[in-house]
Amino acid sequence: MIGDLLQGLAVMIWKVATDQPDPKTDFLAVIPAGIQPVVSAVLSVIPILIVFPSLFALTTLLERKGLGRIQNRLGPNRVGPFGLLQPAADGLKMLTKEDIVPRDADKLLHFLAPVVLLVPTLLAYAVLPFGRNLVPVEIDAGMVFFFAVGASTELSIFMAGWSSRNKYSLLGAMRAISQMISYEIPLIISTVPVIMLTGSLSLVEIVNRQEGFLFGVLPRWHVFTPWGFAGFIIFLIASLAESNRSPFDIPEAESEIIAGHLTEYSGFKYALFFLAEYLGMFAMSGLAVTLFLGGWRAPLPFLGEVPGYMWFLGKLMGLVCVFIWIRGTVPRLRVDQLLNFAWKFLLPLSLINLVTAAVWHFSVGWSFPGALPVRWLICAAMVAAPYAGLGRALTGGGKPTRRTYRFAE
Amino acid sequence: MLGEGIIKGMAETARNFVGSYHDPLRLTTVEYPEAKIAAKENARNFPFLVFDGDDAMKGLRCVACQICEKECPPQCIFIVKDTVKKPDYIGKMQVQPKIFNIDISVCMSCQICVEVCPFEAIKMDTSFELSNYDRFGGLLLDKHQLARPNGYYHKIHAIEAEEVDARLAAEKAKAEAKAKADAEAKTKAAAAAAAKPPALAAPVK
Numbered sequence: 145m146i147g148d149l150l151q152g153l154a155v156m157i158w159k160v161a162t163d164q165p166d167p168k169t170d171f172l173a174v175i176p177a178g179i180q181p182v183v184s185a186v187l188s189v190i191p192i193l194i195v196f197p198s199l200f201a202l203t204t205l206l207e208r209k210g211l212g213r214i215q216n217r218l219g220p221n222r223v224g225p226f227g228l229l230q231p232a233a234d235g236l237k238m239l240t241k242e243d244i245v246p247r248d249a250d251k252l253l254h255f256l257a258p259v260v261l262l263v264p265t266l267l268a269y270a271v272l273p274f275g276r277n278l279v280p281v282e283i284d285a286g287m288v289f290f291f292a293v294g295a296s297t298e299l300s301i302f303m304a305g306w307s308s309r310n311k312y313s314l315l316g317a318m319r320a321i322s323q324m325i326s327y328e329i330p331l332i333i334s335t336v337p338v339i340m341l342t343g344s345l346s347l348v349e350i351v352n353r354q355e356g357f358l359f360g361v362l363p364r365w366h367v368f369t370p371w372g373f374a375g376f377i378i379f380l381i382a383s384l385a386e387s388n389r390s391p392f393d394i395p396e397a398e399s400e401i402i403a404g405h406l407t408e409y410s411g412f413k414y415a416l417f418f419l420a421e422y423l424g425m426f427a428m429s430g431l432a433v434t435l436f437l438g439g440w441r442a443p444l445p446f447l448g449e450v451p452g453y454m455w456f457l458g459k460l461m462g463l464v465c466v467f468i469w470i471r472g473t474v475p476r477l478r479v480d481q482l483l484n485f486a487w488k489f490l491l492p493l494s495l496i497n498l499v500t501a502a503v504w505h506f507s508v509g510w511s512f513p514g515a516l517p518v519r520w521l522i523c524a525a526m527v528a529a530p531y532a533g534l535g536r537a538l539t540g541g542g543k544p545t546r547r548t549y550r551f552a553e
Numbered sequence: 554m555l556g557e558g559i560i561k562g563m564a565e566t567a568r569n570f571v572g573s574y575h576d577p578l579r580l581t582t583v584e585y586p587e588a589k590i591a592a593k594e595n596a597r598n599f600p601f602l603v604f605d606g607d608d609a610m611k612g613l614r615c616v617a618c619q620i621c622e623k624e625c626p627p628q629c630i631f632i633v634k635d636t637v638k639k640p641d642y643i644g645k646m647q648v649q650p651k652i653f654n655i656d657i658s659v660c661m662s663c664q665i666c667v668e669v670c671p672f673e674a675i676k677m678d679t680s681f682e683l684s685n686y687d688r689f690g691g692l693l694l695d696k697h698q699l700a701r702p703n704g705y706y707h708k709i710h711a712i713e714a715e716e717v718d719a720r721l722a723a724e725k726a727k728a729e730a731k732a733k734a735d736a737e738a739k740t741k742a743a744a745a746a747a748a749k750p751p752a753l754a755a756p757v758k
Contacts, residue, residue: 216572217580217581469563472570473566532555
């Protein structure tokens with residue numbers, strides 16, 4: 145029995161590592177039929193619970209190192225070689241810190257908020273295809289599930305802000321709500337062209353539709369089409385706002401409202417918030433990879449032999465590095481700038497992108513000579529012209545206007 | 554166009570990121586416990602007492618005049634005069650401090666003690682590694698802990714110390730010249746007195 149279990153486990157790990165279908169069957173064959181579904185689910189969950197939190201630990205170090213280098217500093221390098229044990233030291237610090245609950249706080253909600261935040265964040269991973277045969281739950285409406293679950297994180301952020309009984313917490317939570325609701329709309333609309341052109345809500349199907357190469361070199365990823373490129377950029381900006389990252393870190397703007405909804409949290413609860421924030425960012429990046437960057441598919445034909453999950457993780461980490469890069473570059477927006485940007489720029493742009501996708505879809509049958517470049521040009525113009533126009537409208541013609549003060553001058 | 558500035562900024566930060574790996578001169582920080590940046594000429598934190606020569610207590614410039622103690626805004630200086638006098642740099646007998654304490658946990662680094670001292674005896678230090686396990690006794694420095702040789706003063710504030718030394722030397726030269734003149738005048742007067750007595754004695758008769 146034990147031997148069979150171990151053998152099944154070894155076969156499963158081998159199959160996962162080499163990208164083979166149905167890795168769990170050998171292991172499940174040994175398990176009694178009654179508990180097979182539960183064991184199967186646990187087997188899917190455990191790798192997610194191991195891989196992504198460790199990726200979180202790695203990313204905190206990567207972020208601090210990267211930001212240091214961007215600012216011409218060295219970054220943490222004291223704990224272990226090259227500071228590699230820094231996440232362990234941080235974790236120990238968080239665990240041993242005192243867990244402070246304000247006297248007037250709503251104790252139950254205050255305790256529940258980080259837990260409730262972590263659950264939907266982890267649930268979002270259930271539908272992401274990590275590799276060729278690595279999908280925890282293959283459901284037809286994967287994207288709907290992802291966004292439904294992702295939207296419920298706002299609830300726990302407001303729980304945290306409300307239950308702390310602190311003005312900064314409440315302000316941060318209210319800012320978070322206005323920001324997340326504003327950016328949820330362009331986020332979802334920017335993914336609609338993908339659904340329109342693949343005709344499916346299943347993330348597995350969307351990855352399958354991005355198979356193959358144009359002219360043998362250019363992968364058929366959605367990002368390499370005009371509507372896909374625009375959608376990808378809008379998605380990236382909106383997901384930055386959704387995961388509360390700079391330059392959209394208004395809900396926890398430390399120079400204005402201390403730490404927003406995190407103000408009254410300390411110790412391990414704070415670490416949980418932090419973890420959930422990064423896990424949310426990874427899930428968003430994972431969805432961006434799946435929708436626009438070809439999921440687990442290799443970027444060049446001869447690289448197809450490398451296991452899919454390597455490509456997925458590589459692309460995901462690439463996006464995370466871009467997020468860190470942006471954080472090291474762009475200062476925080478004001479609240480009014482943030483909302484103007486969402487409603488006056490991103491939302492119209494993503495709506496126009498729907499039309500671009502429609503043009504792209506219906507022009508696929510064009511057969512007159514030079515149809516391909518014409519199709520590309522039309523769609524590219526449909527992306528570029530509204531971008532330039534809306535950009536001018538948003539920034540006031542590109543010229544910096546002199547600010548006038550009614551009372552201060 | 555919208556986004557142009559962001560692209561430029563991203564290029565700048567990318568340049569910093571790559572540059573910090575191949576060009577060590579870009580790194581603006583040093584790794585502190587191993588490497589330290591030398592303090593600037595006008596850096597200051599807490600006062601110390603200057604002494605001349607080798608023996609700290611004999612060469613202490615302080616004459617326990619208590620001006621600094623009276624001027625100190627947070628009153629972190631405590632002085633008790635000694636009954637025994639000692640010669641100063643000119644050779645004149647001066648009072649010396651029996652107790653000279655500075656509580657650096659109270660000191661606010663205002664440098665007023667330095668400004669008011671007529672004897673160039675108290676100056677500002679630049680050392681900053683002062684952490685201590687005893688936050689009361691450990692931060693209360695007595696005159697032995699406060700005393701630093703003039704050479705140390707030269708090391709941390711070279712330009713200022715040169716001026717002070719020049720001024721002291723000038724004062725000493727002036728004092729010596731005056732002493733010499735006084736001595737000459739005295740000998741002249743003595744000689745005159747020696748020559749005069751008969752003339753002076755005459756009217757008495």
